[in-house]
Amino acid sequence: MRATSRGWLVRCPFHDDKTPSAICYRADGGFHCFGCGVHCRDVLDFHQRMTGLSFKAAAQALGAWRAGR
Numbered sequence: 001m002r003a004t005s006r007g008w009l010v011r012c013p014f015h016d017d018k019t020p021s022a023i024c025y026r027a028d029g030g031f032h033c034f035g036c037g038v039h040c041r042d043v044l045d046f047h048q049r050m051t052g053l054s055f056k057a058a059a060q061a062l063g064a065w066r067a068g069r
């Protein structure tokens with residue numbers, strides 16, 4: 001993993017990536033792969049794509065969801 005001013009270069013988990021061709025942005029936790037073109041707005045979006053969960057289920061998995069009463 002290599003750090004740049006914009007973020008960290010990482011191997012993409014969405015395709016069979018041999019070299020780091022994706023970037024994880026410092027600013028908002030977004031993710032973009034230059035290899036396969038996957039783009040995630042933030043860590044929640046990333047988790048949804050990784051797991052195929054709904055928005056609510058992904059938020060719950062990350063502890064970002066508190067049910068209202």
Ligand SMILES: [Zn+2]
Binds near residue numbers: 015017033036037
């Ligand atoms: Zn990729």
